[in-house]
Amino acid sequence: MRIKSFAKINLGLEVIRKREDSYHDIRTLFQSINLFDILEFYTINKDVISLEGDDKTISWGEDNIIYKAAFLLKKEHNIYQGINIRVKKNIPAGKGLGGGSSNAAITLYVLNKIWKLRLSKQELMDFGKELGADVSYFFEGGLSLGTDRGDNIMPLEDLPLLSCILILPPFSISTSSMYRKGFFSLTSNDKESKIMQFLGSRDYDLLENSFEKIVFDLYPQLKHIKNLFYRLGSEFSLLSGTGSAVFGLFLERRKAERAFSVLKSMYRLILVETLSRERYWSSLKTGV
Numbered sequence: 682m683r684i685k686s687f688a689k690i691n692l693g694l695e696v697i698r699k700r701e702d703s704y705h706d707i708r709t710l711f712q713s714i715n716l717f718d719i720l721e722f723y724t725i726n727k728d729v730i731s732l733e734g735d736d737k738t739i740s741w742g743e744d745n746i747i748y749k750a751a752f753l754l755k756k757e758h759n760i761y762q763g764i765n766i767r768v769k770k771n772i773p774a775g776k777g778l779g780g781g782s783s784n785a786a787i788t789l790y791v792l793n794k795i796w797k798l799r800l801s802k803q804e805l806m807d808f809g810k811e812l813g814a815d816v817s818y819f820f821e822g823g824l825s826l827g828t829d830r831g832d833n834i835m836p837l838e839d840l841p842l843l844s845c846i847l848i849l850p851p852f853s854i855s856t857s858s859m860y861r862k863g864f865f866s867l868t869s870n871d872k873e874s875k876i877m878q879f880l881g882s883r884d885y886d887l888l889e890n891s892f893e894k895i896v897f898d899l900y901p902q903l904k905h906i907k908n909l910f911y912r913l914g915s916e917f918s919l920l921s922g923t924g925s926a927v928f929g930l931f932l933e934r935r936k937a938e939r940a941f942s943v944l945k946s947m948y949r950l951i952l953v954e955t956l957s958r959e960r961y962w963s964s965l966k967t968g969v
């Protein structure tokens with residue numbers, strides 16, 4: 682079985698409070714985009730999980746979240762059939778685009794079918810929560826609100842199609858390190874949520890990312906990229922997750938293409954589009 686595994690951006694991210702389990706309660710808007718990895722699944726006779734990928738910067742051993750997802754299902758349901766998983770990576774790691782979480786969700790989704798487990802979407806989402814905070818989102822796609830650790834997912838009415846330029850700096854940023862650096866300044870429990878205001882007005886100017894101040898202080902070049910997007914006609918620009926990717930959204934494709942032509946000599950970048958929930962699922966299954 683061959684299937685796509687799509688990336689996401691965060692249209693807003695608010696850190697509310699630190700939890701007793703050392704995680705943080707957050708509020709975020711997930712949006713899927715048509716940048717994707719390709720995962721291939723082959724059943725094998727040996728009772729093993731075999732994982733391989735074409736990105737040499739990523740570990741493809743037992744510490745990989747794809748392996749963990751397969752192992753979790755295999756162990757919980759006493760599956761003795763082996764599986765070989767091959768990954769063609771297009772979503773860069775450490776850029777706030779959710780590639781690993783997407784891969785884990787797709788692995789659960791596909792193995793549920795291959796092993797005929799008949800698990801519901803909610804059961805798959807619950808398995809996803811054990812693997813990572815973003816994993817559950819990829820069972821919804823489109824525009825969705827994430828609360829609690831970001832793993833409580835509420836699907837929302839989709840936005841109009843937007844062109845999206847992703848600028849991908851040559852460095853990665855650790856989410857856990859950003860939380861540690863922002864321990865005293867990130868939380869906004871006493872502030873009115875800009876995300877909830879946005880849901881009523883759809884005014885992009887309201888949206889913000891709690892991590893931008895910390896990240897921009899450490900990497901001022903990312904703030905320069907955001908400002909450059911606005912000068913080139915972007916409707917909205919933000920750091921995705923904790924970075925390091927910065928995106929610019931454009932209502933008009935021609936504006937995005939003009940900005941792309943200006944930026945392509947300066948940065949590594951990709952021009953993509955947002956995906957509605959319907960397009961997410963129809964595109965996901967294409968070629969399966």
